[in-house]
Amino acid sequence: MNPISRGLAALSERLTTPEPAAPTLAATIAARRRFFGNAAVDPETGAVSPDRVLVSWFGCASFAISLGGTVFLLDAWVPRGATSGYVPTTVAEVAALRPAAIFIGHGHFDHAADAGPIAQASGAVVYGTTEHCATVRGQVPDPRFDCVELGSADSSYGDRYDFELAPGVAVTAVRHVHSARTARDESPAGSDPVRPKPCPCDIREFPPSLAHAAHLARNIAAPEGGVLLYQFRTDRFTLTWHDSSGPLLDKAPEVLDVLRSLPASDVHVGAVQGFNQFTNGLRDPRSYIEALRPKVFVPNHHDNWLPVFTARGEAFRSPVEAELARIPEQARPRVRMLVDRDDYLAPGVLEFPLG
Structure with a gap:
């Protein structure tokens, strides 16, 4: 190794963020009350109310969920590197939630870069493809958590995996497609391009620390490893989430058939920002919505997680509303x-009765 490489390796090692320690009960109670609200969390045990569905956003496509009292994560990355402190939480605080599981949609840094340290500290079981598991295990020197492999990057589009997360909480994972630019769709299904103006403004207000920039540099080349959509069901509620919306109409229409076969979603949390927005607008997210038939749609992966390349969520409000207006009113979700x-770690913003 030459002197420059040794110097860079030493600097990266010095700037490596220490793994969070196993959280105390007090830390878990505090974290759960911050993410889910004081009224929803027992102040002595940290148990979360079983009669509500609580969804707390902590940037990009990452969410903390309490479904019937079971706490789990959808993706596991606290956005940082281009900024610091833009999302007001830390890896240690997310680990303190003590999630039972972490579900990885795909392996890119903005979705899975913190999954290993969080699982190591909290004891969460990680779910993802073979490649996701390899990436996540590689984030800590001595992984001591389970990772359940749901197919691989070579699995067929539309492959389905069914299992139980907790008593009364069923999960279905479906292999689908990452967002990708495709030729302009001139059919009636096509949509106009969406090009929100990038917002580098937040770098000035939340400049990145050296440690956070180093963390981003270490993880930025993480492989996709395949893409999974997840649906969570109790006997009274159905929640569906995916962290990328691919061009299914062009590349994998069979996936839409699988999504139509699933129970209709009470809440659908779906990615709207993607590579195809510059050619085909929000056509791809709409195809997922039409197949999943939700009552409520929650956009994700649309915030300013990588300033210069991304925009604030407000820039997507009008495009999302215009795209959904194309769905017949009787089938259109709220x-x-x-x-x-404003909506990071905002208890009550996404709160639903369980049934």
């Missing part, structure tokens, strides 16, 4: 728009 930074 939109619960999330806007950064």
Whole structure:
């Protein structure tokens, strides 16, 4: 190794964020009350109310969920590197939630870069493809958590995996497609391009620390490893989430058939920002919505998680509303728009009765 490489390796090692320690009960109670609200969390045990569905956003496509009292994460990355402090939480605080599981939609840094340290500290079981598990295990020197492999990057589009997360909480994972630019769709299904103006403004207000920039540099080349959509069901509620919306109409229409076969969603949390927005607008997210038939749609992966390349969520409000207006009124979901930074860790913004 040459002197420059040794110097860079030493600097990266010095700037590595220490793994969070196993959280205390007090830390878990505090974290759960901050993410889910004081009224929803027992102040002595940290148990979360079993009669509500609580969804707390902590940036990009990452969410903390309490479904029937079971706490789990959808993706696991606290956005940082281009900024610091834009999302008001830390890896240690997310680990303190003591999630039972972490579900990885795909392996890119903005979705899975903190999954290993969080699982190591909290004891959460990670779910993802073979490649996701390899990436997450590689984030800590001595992984001591389970990772359940749901197919691989070579699995067929539309492959389905069914299992139980907790008593009364069923999960279905479906292999689908990452967002990708495709040729302009000139059919009636096509949509106009969406090009929100990038917002580098937040770098000035929340400049990145050296440690956070180093964390981003270490993880930025993480492989996709396949893409999974997840649906969570109790006997009274159905929640569906995906952290990328691919061009299914062009590349994998069979996935839409699988999504139509699933129970209709009470709440659908779906990615709206993607590579195809510059050619085909929000056509791809709409195809997921039409197949999943939700009552409520919550956009995600649309905030300013990478300033210069991304925009604030408010820039997507009008495009989302215009795209959904193309769905017949009787089938059109209500939109619960999330806007950064107001809706990060905002108890009550996404709260639903269980049944």
